[in-house]
Amino acid sequence: MVDELNERQRAVLRLLIEQYVATARPVASDALAAGPQLQVSPATVRNALADLERAGYIVQPHTSAGRIPSDKGYRYFVEHLMGTATLPQAEQRTIDHQFHQVELDVEEATHLAASLLARLVRNAAVVTPPHSTVPRLKHFQLLGLAETRVMLVLVAQDGALTQQLLTFDEAWDQEGLSVVAAEGNRRFHNLTAAELGALELPTDLPPLLVRVRTSLVGLLGRLEEPTVARLYREGLSQLIDQPEFRETDRLKQMLDLLEGDTILLSLVPAVQGRDGVQVIIGDEHSSDQMRNCSVVLARYGLSDTVNGVIGVIGPTRMPYGRAVSSVRYLSDLLTNVLDQIYGVSPRTDA
Amino acid sequence: MVDELNERQRAVLRLLIEQYVATARPVASDALAAGPQLQVSPATVRNALADLERAGYIVQPHTSAGRIPSDKGYRYFVEHLMGTATLPQAEQRTIDHQFHQVELDVEEATHLAASLLARLVRNAAVVTPPHSTVPRLKHFQLLGLAETRVMLVLVAQDGALTQQLLTFDEAWDQEGLSVVAAEGNRRFHNLTAAELGALELPTDLPPLLVRVRTSLVGLLGRLEEPTVARLYREGLSQLIDQPEFRETDRLKQMLDLLEGDTILLSLVPAVQGRDGVQVIIGDEHSSDQMRNCSVVLARYGLSDTVNGVIGVIGPTRMPYGRAVSSVRYLSDLLTNVLDQIYGVSPRTDA
DNA sequence: ATTAGCACTCTCAATGGGAGAGTGCTAATC
């Protein structure tokens, strides 16, 4: 790629972004020249700033203000200037330590990851619990509750649990239910929703089992779709401290966005295929509602089986380096957790 | 109780609160006298207002402003003035309709209740999923995953599901696991965490089962404590529109409160014993952080077995009548849902 | 007991001006 910025312009842009991210106020030429990194006068810096503005990397809110980065500027920063920072050792250790305490509980691990991420980046964090793209039936159980009601409990291969209540016309005793469940488990084992739905059943099958089949298909289907209900959202209160949300309109916009499901889910495709951390800045978003915020997110989990999404949402003025390294570190960590649980060749138990 | 307010004062206080709740601006004597309910002059109203202020039911933000209710005023309103409104039929029907679509899924029902409540009262709503105060083991399952890893799935009598991953030194085949699980289910059935922990086990029990027992005790114990992770919080963005949160400090305070677990959980005891809807207003709260907001909440569920808490949180300027009737209606509805699922004599299945 | 009238107080919005910030340009310097 032909790089249209010279060394000085790059240095100025980098310093400007770092300073603006830190202070949230337009950065003046004096402030940049004052630092030790740039051994030139404010006037020289001003020339560079004028160049950068002409090229669209920075903008000036008004005549007598300093400059602030444009979305294009941030993009350049992320692409060429920030490098690939990693989280400081000390922080890594703290995180590891906290994770050790919940190591084998997926729910808690995702929750913890969300809250850690929010605190690390001082922005809102969102984590979806991991789920299979195409869950398979591992096991189901029929438990008699009272009278004609039976609870159907489903365990998927990825460890997901769901249940459904079934009501029958006649009462069943647990004995009979267990027999039916045993047969069903034999027949339905390891099938996906689609496979199970398409399965040809012998005509002499117990009617109960036919009914159970239908329910299982429904439950497996529901596991397939990305459920947003259990999404972990953390650090909303961090956002409030950001100066860009001083005006309540923007804050409201943001909260609406975080409360609504659709927009968050629309981010999922962005990381579906690719590996690594994705950064989406301001007007790069397809949705209008997100035009003035940025998102840093990554997929985590075992490729193709169980996986989820972890990310940071905040104003475009965001510590991208820190965000990227935090997201990367935590997504790797979650992947490890999942690997420990579901990893290695999943045994196809008889 | 000797009622220290006369008829006119009561009428004035009621009107004032209704108006203030609606408009969020201090209410002047003229505004009250203008309405059709009070057939007196502003001057007369002013006298009543002066009385009410002296008695502490209302306060004046500054000399040339109208009056606003004090916490004591709200309390009086809730106790004596607002009556027992019920939700309009039309709204009841809309709610019923929406509930019909998720009738038998507890998770979704609680989530739906939270979001409906938030919208009904235009404030933040919080709903804890139902859980047993003392859960009993209904059934557990041991599922081989890979190599030495085994997933322990627990179903409690109230339908709650949990799981835990166990790692053993030696590999087990599913056959062996099932045998052990069957024996365990026979022995441990219907026990609480405490009972299971205290259970005397014969010395010839498989060591695996001893290990499982320990895990089961842990899992049951965790079900017992009110988990806040899965708490449904809805309507945060509703709060932003409230004028009292125009200053970001107060909004931040509120968000902190809603994000933190401890304070929300501290409300649970308030409804633990009692039945019916509880209202806690401003400085009636024990926690400083909640001094300028009000809470309307109720227990729902089957007494003594599965139950949860549903409530509204907002500024003290809150439509108490509507809040109380909404909370009552939704808590009854949730109770019905639970009753349908777990209700009637739970069968002690063999 | 109620009410009209009125003086009084306090807030709130608008106004205007001045200080300060930061720039772009020009001419001088290295």
Add this chain to the structure above:
DNA sequence: GATTAGCACTCTCCCATTGAGAGTGCTAAT
């Protein structure tokens, strides 16, 4: 040719001032 000092210029932001308006409490009349 790149850098820099100097300076005029522009625009925002803060502050003090001011006046209108809102709402009251009090007093005297009904």
